Amino acid sequence: MPRLKVSLLTGRTIDQGKGKEMGKLSKEYLESVVICQMDPNDMKSLGVKENTNVKVITDFGSVVLKAMKSARTPHPKVVFIPYGPWANVIMNPRTHGTGMPSFKGIPGEIEPAPNEKVLSLQNLLKQFRKEN
Amino acid sequence: MTVITGVTCPVCGTFCDDIELVVKDNVITDVRNACAMGAAKFLNYATHRGLKPLVRKNGELVEASIDEAVKKAAEILADASYPILYGWSSTSCEATRVGLELAEEVGGVIDNTSTVCHGPSILSIHDVGISSCTLGQLRHRADLVFYWASNPWDAHPRHIERYTMFSEGRFQKSTWRSYVSRLRGFMSRKRLQRAANLVLRRDIFAAPEVKRRIPYSMFQKKRKMVVVDVRKTRTAEAADYFIQVEPNKDYELLQAFRRLIRDGELDVDEVAGVPVEILEEVADVMVGCELGVLFFGVGLTMSEGKLRNIDAALSLTRDLNLRTKFLIMPMRGHYNVTGANVVFTWQTGYPYAVDFSQGYPRYNPGETSVVDILNRDEADAGLIIASDPVAHFPRKAAQNLVKNPLIAIDPEITPTTLMADVVFPSTFVGIETEGTAYRMDHVPLPLKKIVEPPKTCLPDAEILQRILHKIRKLRRNVN
Numbered sequence: 001m002p003r004l005k006v007s008l009l010t011g012r013t014i015d016q017g018k019g020k021e022m023g024k025l026s027k028e029y030l031e032s033v034v035i036c037q038m039d040p041n042d043m044k045s046l047g048v049k050e051n052t053n054v055k056v057i058t059d060f061g062s063v064v065l066k067a068m069k070s071a072r073t074p075h076p077k078v079v080f081i082p083y084g085p086w087a088n089v090i091m092n093p094r095t096h097g098t099g100m101p102s103f104k105g106i107p108g109e110i111e112p113a114p115n116e117k118v119l120s121l122q123n124l125l126k127q128f129r130k131e132n
Numbered sequence: 133m134t135v136i137t138g139v140t141c142p143v144c145g146t147f148c149d150d151i152e153l154v155v156k157d158n159v160i161t162d163v164r165n166a167c168a169m170g171a172a173k174f175l176n177y178a179t180h181r182g183l184k185p186l187v188r189k190n191g192e193l194v195e196a197s198i199d200e201a202v203k204k205a206a207e208i209l210a211d212a213s214y215p216i217l218y219g220w221s222s223t224s225c226e227a228t229r230v231g232l233e234l235a236e237e238v239g240g241v242i243d244n245t246s247t248v249c250h251g252p253s254i255l256s257i258h259d260v261g262i263s264s265c266t267l268g269q270l271r272h273r274a275d276l277v278f279y280w281a282s283n284p285w286d287a288h289p290r291h292i293e294r295y296t297m298f299s300e301g302r303f304q305k306s307t308w309r310s311y312v313s314r315l316r317g318f319m320s321r322k323r324l325q326r327a328a329n330l331v332l333r334r335d336i337f338a339a340p341e342v343k344r345r346i347p348y349s350m351f352q353k354k355r356k357m358v359v360v361d362v363r364k365t366r367t368a369e370a371a372d373y374f375i376q377v378e379p380n381k382d383y384e385l386l387q388a389f390r391r392l393i394r395d396g397e398l399d400v401d402e403v404a405g406v407p408v409e410i411l412e413e414v415a416d417v418m419v420g421c422e423l424g425v426l427f428f429g430v431g432l433t434m435s436e437g438k439l440r441n442i443d444a445a446l447s448l449t450r451d452l453n454l455r456t457k458f459l460i461m462p463m464r465g466h467y468n469v470t471g472a473n474v475v476f477t478w479q480t481g482y483p484y485a486v487d488f489s490q491g492y493p494r495y496n497p498g499e500t501s502v503v504d505i506l507n508r509d510e511a512d513a514g515l516i517i518a519s520d521p522v523a524h525f526p527r528k529a530a531q532n533l534v535k536n537p538l539i540a541i542d543p544e545i546t547p548t549t550l551m552a553d554v555v556f557p558s559t560f561v562g563i564e565t566e567g568t569a570y571r572m573d574h575v576p577l578p579l580k581k582i583v584e585p586p587k588t589c590l591p592d593a594e595i596l597q598r599i600l601h602k603i604r605k606l607r608r609n610v611n
Binding site: 017022024099102 | 379524528
């Protein structure tokens with residue numbers, strides 16, 4: 001499976017902002033945050049088509065997201081993921097003594113994952129569920 | 133049907149105060165003047181809301197009376213030795229004031245969302261100081277606007293329209309018309325290119341001309357906007373000039389500007405992926421402006437360098453003031469995150485990450501900040517209000533948060549309320565409850581009550597007050 005080393009950014013998009021106001025359980029929110037925006041040339045080199053699943057891996061975890069073509073290019077080897085529970089699975093919790101985890105510029109890898117599914121919010125939260 | 137004018141929008145830090153709402157039978161039916169986020173909130177706030185207090189029994193959240201939920205929450209906090217009280221940025225200053233009293237009573241750590249937003253900016257402001265102003269000044273006077281590592285088009289959609297480029301100031305005119313004509317020109321050029329590609333059967337985009345110089349419009353005597361970011365955003369498209377910096381290299385670029393505006397020279401060809409000739413020209417524009425402003429976003433605080441990036445940005449502004457007038461302002465995210473900092477400061481002396489475990493307020497971000505406490509797994513209970521850390525903290529911190537007893541006060545159903553042990557559905561501040569909030573430039577504005585809340589939902593401040601009374605009562609009985 002081809003793998004690509006990338007720099008991961010998380011941030012606000014207007015769709016995510018709108019989705020969160022419509023409700024964290026809404027379809028709009030889900031659709032706005034389970035994506036990652038990639039450079040079309042990176043997608044070509046990985047053999048990934050728009051709207052297909054990719055796995056994003058960092059030292060802190062991995063998550064399956066839908067690949068989307070970035071509207072404004074080029075940004076080779078930079079992958080943008082909207083803020084949300086899916087993005088935070090793979091973010092760096094270390095704060096370097098500042099109180100602030102690193103949410104941008106995280107080194108990671110990305111690979112096609114045509115056979116893996118994007119987790120629903122409930123299934124994602126199950127991974128956090130306390131054992132009681 | 134009534135139209136309510138002058139409504140403040142409880143969504144982002146821009147905190148627009150010109151919203152008009154059409155209300156019919158206690159329901160908001162139409163929203164005027166708001167952005168997509170504001171309209172989505174006013175029209176859909178009630179879609180995914182909780183109505184009854186919930187308490188976890190045998191692993192399931194079940195409905196409970198408000199008194200039962202208050203008792204359970206009070207017991208959790210009274211029994212805890214190091215609870216964290218987190219959130220506060222999307223509620224009123226009045227609720228935050230009660231929250232601080234509660235934190236002192238239980239000897240916990242109280243922290244607001246600036247800890248994962250502009251916390252490093254606050255640390256740098258302690259070190260360097262800040263030359264800032266209100267947004268009204270900028271609307272009328274700023275002729276050079278920098279958005280650094282910030283994307284207001286998506287995160288603060290009306291910021292450009294209300295306070296900078298597209299606002300009609302007394303001394304600075306709106307650049308809306310020139311933006312529209314530039315956009316039209318861009319679209320027709322794109323169409324022509326596409327047609328040419330089809331006719332000539334080759335991609336004329338293939339070898340784009342490398343532009344080394346900044347555009348002529350940057351030297352015109354009018355309002356100008358420069359965007360510095362790691363990727364091209366919609367804000368960058370609206371700018372007169374866009375500087376694409378390599379990820380995690382903002383510090384180098386800011387320091388390079390500091391050198392250039394002091395008439396220094398750089399012995400390299402490029403800094404952070406930007407040719408030095410371009411930096412020299414942009415530095416000339418900075419020095420030549422009448423009143424410049426640098427708005428910076430969390431792109432600086434969340435990437436490598438964190439508070440040191442802000443140090444450099446604040447120092448650049450200070451240096452620029454030797455040559456011209458320049459100001460700087462953080463682009464605050466939530467509508468009342470500034471208010472949370474203000475109330476924390478006037479009550480405890482510190483803006484966030486305040487630890488009451490010793491009986492007096494102590495402040496040491498990196499140690500007393502909530503993500504660090506959770507990473508070290510030191511907390512033994514949590515109270516989350518108007519925030520969703522389960523969705524927005526790194527996984528390790530979120531896992532350590534939910535393994536302890538958790539109380540959530542939130543009008544909406546969120547991942548945090550789904551994982552909590554006690555859930556209080558509160559009223560929406562700014563829609564169902566009055567209050568006060570601070571805009572990103574520290575201007576306090578009132579939040580209005582538009583519609584009546586459901587009878588089972590109480591305001592945040594009242595829920596906190598009840599928990600506080602219950603804890604005091606429990607402690608009196610024990611003693």
